[in-house]
Amino acid sequence: MDTIRMNTGAQIPVLGFGVFRVPEKDVCRQAVLDALRTGYRLIDTAAVYGNEDAVGEAIRQAAEEGICTREEIFLTSKVWVTDMSDYDSVRRAVDASLKKTGVEYFDLYLLHQACNDYFAAWRGMEGAYADGQLRAIGVSNFYPNILTNFCETVKTIPAVNQIELHPYYVQPQALETMAYYGVVPEAWAPLGGGRYDPFHEPVLTAIAEKYGKTVSQVMLRWNVERGVVVIPKSVHRERIEENFRIWDFRLTQEEVEKIATLDMGYTGSRAKHFDPDFVRMVLGKSNA
Ligand SMILES: NC(=O)c1ccc[n+]([C@@H]2O[C@H](COP(=O)([O-])OP(=O)(O)OC[C@H]3O[C@@H](n4cnc5c(N)ncnc54)[C@H](OP(=O)(O)O)[C@@H]3O)[C@@H](O)[C@H]2O)c1
Numbered sequence: 001m002d003t004i005r006m007n008t009g010a011q012i013p014v015l016g017f018g019v020f021r022v023p024e025k026d027v028c029r030q031a032v033l034d035a036l037r038t039g040y041r042l043i044d045t046a047a048v049y050g051n052e053d054a055v056g057e058a059i060r061q062a063a064e065e066g067i068c069t070r071e072e073i074f075l076t077s078k079v080w081v082t083d084m085s086d087y088d089s090v091r092r093a094v095d096a097s098l099k100k101t102g103v104e105y106f107d108l109y110l111l112h113q114a115c116n117d118y119f120a121a122w123r124g125m126e127g128a129y130a131d132g133q134l135r136a137i138g139v140s141n142f143y144p145n146i147l148t149n150f151c152e153t154v155k156t157i158p159a160v161n162q163i164e165l166h167p168y169y170v171q172p173q174a175l176e177t178m179a180y181y182g183v184v185p186e187a188w189a190p191l192g193g194g195r196y197d198p199f200h201e202p203v204l205t206a207i208a209e210k211y212g213k214t215v216s217q218v219m220l221r222w223n224v225e226r227g228v229v230v231i232p233k234s235v236h237r238e239r240i241e242e243n244f245r246i247w248d249f250r251l252t253q254e255e256v257e258k259i260a261t262l263d264m265g266y267t268g269s270r271a272k273h274f275d276p277d278f279v280r281m282v283l284g285k286s287n288a
Helices: 025-038 052-064 087-101 118-130 144-151 172-181 202-211 215-225 237-244 253-260 276-282
Strands: 003-005 011-013 042-044 074-079 108-111 137-140 160-164 184-188
Touching (some): 025 042, 025 052, 025 237, 042 052, 052 074, 052 087, 074 087, 108 118, 118 137, 118 144, 144 172, 172 184, 215 237
Parallel strands (some): 074 108, 108 137, 137 160
Antiparallel strands (some): 003 011
16 A cells, blocks of 8 residues: 655555445444455544444454454544634543544544634644644645645644545645645545546546546546545445555556546535635534
């Protein structure tokens, strides 16, 4: 498995497995177990997904079955915005996440959104990092302007910024900003998150056909070749396996650029972070 070195000195696997919108405990446990069996070693959950406990169960089951140990897994979780009001609320949220998952540390823990008091929240993250509960700390959904201001202000530069990145939302400026500050980019919704119907997109199907691969494999490979960590989600074992088989081909620079022409800019984004209604919804202030 290819890895990228984070600013902590630790390595993050380039391909991981996400569990957003898998609230059913048994389904989540089985999917994570299938992923670990397949060879994934990065698991991405979040407090707000409501499945940290199922992820923890799968990790323990994998250890019992001799698939891999906890130490071989790069485990990520995230603090939700309602716990990002001050130092203490974040420390309590980290404690709760660790307890629910049943682990002693996270390899990476993220501020889930650039909402609420994310500077005070970051100091809580720094505290948990200093205490060894978190081996690396990062952010998510920090757009270039926010990330720049953040990196110019805080003591600890985030190790990772997890943002929406797929061929319909390419975000070149976000990648440039992360490269400038040495922040590892990680793509959420690398397969488009169930939108855009990429599986019938002629640009993608033609490239997939050329290599004897699937559209999903091409989409993942495209981000990996841009230096981006990908964390596709699936609850189907055959897709989990399919999404893992991206190491036996390489796209040409021309193909990488051609795929990027599918970019729809902000229109192509699933989460509307620049929309005040979206921000209020995230903060639980409205039903927008
Ligand atoms: N930080 C954030 O704000 C944020 C936001 C969203 C997501 N995330 C993280 O990023 C991860 C990935 O994002 P995502 O789950 O939104 O979207 P995604 O991984 O881009 O896409 C998942 C969708 O694609 C389907 N799928 C998976 N493999 C497929 C394949 N080989 N062929 C056809 N369809 C396939 C899945 O269906 P089935 O499950 O039915 O197979 C599901 O509907 C999440 O699970 C989560 O860990 C983070």
